[in-house]
Amino acid sequence: MTIKLEALKFSILVTLAFLFVSCSNDKKTEIKTEESDKANIILFVADDHGTDALGCYGNPIIKTPNLDKLASEGVRFTNAYCTSASCAASRSVILSGKYGHATGSYGHVHDYHHFSTFDNVKTLSNRLTEAGYLTARIGKYHVAPEKVYLFDEVLEADPRNTVEMADKCKDVINSEKPFFLYFCTDDPHRGHPFKPEPWDTPNTFGNKKEGYTGVNQVTYNPENVLVPEFLPDNKQSREEIAQYYQSISRIDQGFGKLMGHLKEAGKLENTIVFYISDNGMAFPGAKTTVYEPGIKLPCIIKDPTKSKKGTTNTARIxxxxxxxxxxxMVEVDYEEKDFHGKSFENIIDKENSEDWNQIYASHTFHEITMYYPMRVVIDENFKLIWNIAYRLDYPFASDLWAASTWQATYRNEEEYFGNRTVQDYMFRPEFELFDLSKDPNESNNLAKNEDFSDVLESLKSKMKAFQLKTKDPWLIMWDHDSSLQGTGVNL
Known part of the structure; x- marks a missing residue:
């Protein structure tokens, strides 16, 4: 009797154990299925790439077939803006959804610049890790501290060789978990040495005579490149733009390689792909400025869940x-108050949206020696720039000052640099007001034109409201209102 009872107990325990394991496996299968249904995300960020140098944005000279294909399969935004035309400051905004003036990300993070994001900021990568994503980054990082911008995996490759970078991402792409890949090139940033000898040697923009493994060299004749109006059309500009183009064509090949790996993994149809840049081209008049060439950037998004393909979206994002x-996009919950920005997911496949006609920009530093805070509001066609430190000379990034494009003007004591006088470029007024619909090159400052006084005051009011809402310390510069200033005591 005792033996039978023990046998019965054993049988019940085995059955319960089987049911527990079976339920656990079902639960695991359910979780795995749920995770696998989530879309993957690739956020591809170039370094100093403007809208001036992409085939799909209207440049007939540059060869960017893979990025042009992405535009034909997705949506191309024509009014997309960074908030600060400086690498580190811009990247902190991309990953946090907050303006740098509110997170402590005032400028460059590396070396003696030492700007860093506050510890309590919760960023995109950390949120996606919590949501069950494999998060991985490769290439340029340029944000800090790491615990705020934490990724599960850090991949290593030459950030100038996007083909090599793409190959290093294969394991992430083939992951069983949904993945977020933050793919950041060093191209087409200016390359070392920044100060050439002789002075009129064009910068290489990372190009090498021997080329890069796996990359086909695509070179350009300086006579054929397109010179934007804000640059002088001379030998030096053309030679440097040719190098810039070559660097971008290398990006394009790596992007094509990455899409090839995505196709081989069978994940083209459940991966959302973004192509953006951190700021405009690394030439005076673009990068480090808040003029249109500095902050108006390429943004191409391919979302396989959207029905429309090859569209153009004019919304200001x-x-x-x-x-x-x-x-x-990946259905991860958040509180709207957590961000200064707002989601444009529901307008991606729309060509126009009346509610998306206003953006703000906030630049304070590039290098630590380049203190020149500027705030921007664009509302409909009008753009207001507030040069808060207008009494200072406009500071140059060290690589832009040494650029042969600038030095040709400086050494020859030219009156004009592109469509601006050197005097106007070096010494800014407190306010600059432009009608972008009639003056896209921002040549005619309307700030002191009485006919536009109402527009000026309206935009000033909007700018103040923006600064108050986003807790911008530089709000104090309007009327010395110290309401946003801290106590100096850690509570």
């Missing part, structure tokens, strides 16, 4: 909108 947009 900003990099501060990227994090909430991506979280909406």
């Amino acid at each position: 900003s990099w501060v909108d990227l994090t909430p947009t991506i979280l909406d």
